[in-house]
Structure formats: structure tokens, C-alpha cells
Amino acid sequence: MVIEKKSEIKRKIVHMSVALFSFLLRYLSLPAALICATIAFIHNAFILPRIGGRKIYRKEEIQKGYPLGILLYPITVFILILIYRNHFYIAAAIWAIMGFGDGSAALIGSIYGKHKLPWNREKSYEGSLSYIIFGSAGACLLCWWTSLGKGAPLYPDYYNFIIVPIVVTVFSALLESYPTKLDDNFTIPIIGSFLMYSLYHLSIPLDYSIFKSNILPALIISIIFGSVALILKTVDIWGYVAGVIVGIINYSFIGLEGFLILAAFFILGSVATKLGYKEKKQKGLAEKKGGARSWTNAISKCSVGSIIAIIASFSLPEYKLFFLTAFVASYAAATADTLSSEIGQWKGKIAYSLISFKKVPPGTEGAISLQGSLAGIIGAIIIGLMAYYINLINLFGILIITIAAIISNIFESYMGIFFESKGLADKESINFLNTLSAAVIAYVISIYIY
Secondary structure (H helix, E strand, O other), rough: HHHHHHHHHHHHHHHHHHHHHHHHHOOOOHHHHHHHHHHHHHHHHHHHHHHHHHOOOOOOHHHHHHOOHHHHHHHHHHHHHHOOOHHHHHHHHHHHHHHHHHHHHHHHHHOOOOOOOOEEEEEHHHHHHHHHHHHHHHHHHHHHHHHHHHHOOOOHHHHHHHHHHHHHHHHHHHHHOOOOOHHHHHHHHHHHHHHHHHHOOOOOOOHHHHHHHHHHHHHHHHHHHHHHHHHHHOOOHHHHHHHHHHHHHHHHHHHHHHHHHHHHHHHHHHHHHHHOHHHHHHHOOOOOOOHHHHHHHHHHHHHHHHHHHHHHHHHHHHHHHHHHHHHHHHHHHHHHHHHHHHHHHHHHOOOEEOOOOOOOOOOOOOOOHHHHHHHHHHHHHHHHHHHHHOOOHOOOHHHHHHHHHHHHHHHHHHHHHHHHOOOOOOOOHHHHHHHHHHHHHHHHHHHOOO
């Protein structure tokens, strides 16, 4: 145990030391930065194990033969640099949070972490606090430093280099403390960077007029819709509460159009769940509680859309369409996922593994069937057509959100194979990442094509 603790401390020291290279982003061109990230991956994959790097491998990494976290680190940096090619200060700030925040949390937590978090006994208040302190300091400094050479954000310095980096660091610390076995070298940078990018494209000062005019009808309609769902037993009591909250957020910040997208996802998903329920139950594939969804379903499949709804409401006018497209894409992906799973389990006669491409029993984690895949694609198209009809997106947006939903659902299937089936992640975490990836993909496509 002592040896493992020393190994982990050495690992985090290396983790934090590598983050110092983020200071170079101020001077590097895009090709040079990508080449450096590629060299770092080659080093971690092939050179590090030959020069004593195995000493900082964790027990499970030694058994697997490769260190997933150490390999994901440079891959994530490469992705950040590529996506935020015109905003290197975001890549640098997130890199600082990864290195100094996460690294210090592990160091301080392992040495002084005596007061455990109630929702995760493997994390401590001391570790989380050090994450916020050192992560914020690094993010603020790197954001300012890199922006001197790569162009500063639009807003006052106190917002650019203090408020936004600290908000993102606190959010990342909370996310890192969530008890999931997904590698935070991937999840936190992707989620945190999208949040940071969004905060740099808000209309300051914030205009709450839409929210104020929508809050009362949002409350009434959400309660009525949720009550009907509760009576029909498509949600349980906690699913009802979570659904009402999500409905209020979507309606308040986007309007009736935002609520209609949520309602369409819920109705399509509920109908698909009820179809052939007895047959699915006999196969052991049916949802529990007669198909009634709970708060975990609402959070995992609707939280991304709700967050983007708020961002879209306050975004700069020229970016509003991008965020609305991302909003719709998150629900299109959730709809495609639910329909492909439910219809595939009901009508899917033959399923194929995405690894071996051989036939496997329907319902196998990560497997897809023709019937289920078609149902998912049709579901995404329906959400896109509805969004276009109510003027949330333009005609080209239908294609964007359909592509985003398909890609994210394929990504989710592989996540199910490599993580959920092995107990490394729960279903809710996978669903969350599915909707998040669809939103990010749709946003990136939109901003580079429109």
C-alpha cells in the first residue's frame, strides 16, 4: 500500500510537471503545437515504459499492459489544440486545470485528505479544495499568459482571466469528485473547455427579459405535462420532479420551442419503451418499473440540453444559432439512443458487435441491429424536422444534428463495450457523454460551416 501511494505521488508530480509545457502555447503555431502533442503521445506510449515509466503505472494498468490515463493525457491536449485552434488560451487554461488542479488534488488528498466527501468516500474536502485553489491559479495565469500571444477574449480582463477560469475550475472540481470510473483526463477537459468557450461567447451584461416573461407559463406547462406523465406511469415521482425542473429551464430560457423539443424526446422515448414491453421483459431486456423513468434518466439525458438552453439564451446574437443547433443535437442523440435501444431489443432479429462485427444476441452491450439503428436515425431526423418547423434551426441544421446524433451514438456503443460492460462506468455516465458529444459535434460543425 505504501509503495502504491509513493508511485501515485510520483505519477502526479510528473502529471503537474508536464503541464508546464502549456506555457509554450503562447509561442507555438497550430502545426507546431499538434506535432508536440503527437510527440508527447509517442513518448508516453513507447519511450516512457523503457526508461522506468512503469514505476508510475497503477496496478490495473500493469495488468492491462498499458496506462490509459497517461496515454489519454496527450491525446486530450491534441484534441483541445485542434478544436480551439483560434482560442489557444482555452486549451492552455484547461491544460492547467488538468495538470495543476487534478495533480494537486491527488497529492494533497493522499497526504492530508482526512475529511471525505459524503458523495464519494474516495475523495476528500482537502483534495477538492486544493484542486480549486491550484487549478484556478494555473487556469487564470495560463489564460492570461497565452492570450498575450494568441488574441484575448472579448470581455474585460477581470471576466476573461479571473471569473471564467475560476468558474470552470470549480465546475471541473465538482465533476472530478463525482464517483465514476471514467478517466478524467478525457471527460473534464472536453466538458470544461466547452463550458469555458460558452462563457466567452455570452452577451454581457446578461439579459433576463426572456426568462422573466417565460417563467410562469414554463412552470404551469411543465407541471401539467409532468403530471400527465406521472399518471400514465411513464415516470416515477423523482422522475416527475426532475422532469418538471428540466421543462422549466428549457421553456424559460428558450421559450415554448425549447419545451417542445424536450416533450418530443420524452414522448418518442416513452412510446418506444412501452412498445413490445412484455416481449422485452421476457427476454430480460425491459426497463424496470414498467418503463417508468426516474431522475437519473432525466439528468443523464437532459442535463446537457438544459445547460445549453441557458447558454443559448445569453449568447451573443451571432453565436445563438450554433448553440441552438447543439441544444437540438443533444436531444436528437438522446432520442436516437432510446429508440435504437428499445426498438432494437423489441424488433431486432440480428445484432452485430461493433468490435468483431459478428452476430451477437440482441441487447448485448455495444451491439447494434438494423431495426434499432434505423429507428434511432428516424428519431433524430424527427427531432431535427420539428426543430426546423418551429424555427429553432435552419434547414441545413437537420443534417448537422442527424450526423451528430449518429456519430455520438456510435461513440456511446463503444463506450458501452469498453467501459460499462467492464464496470468502469454506469449507464447514466455513458448517456450523459452521448448527449454531450452530440452537442459538441453539432456546435463544431456549425461554427466551421455556417
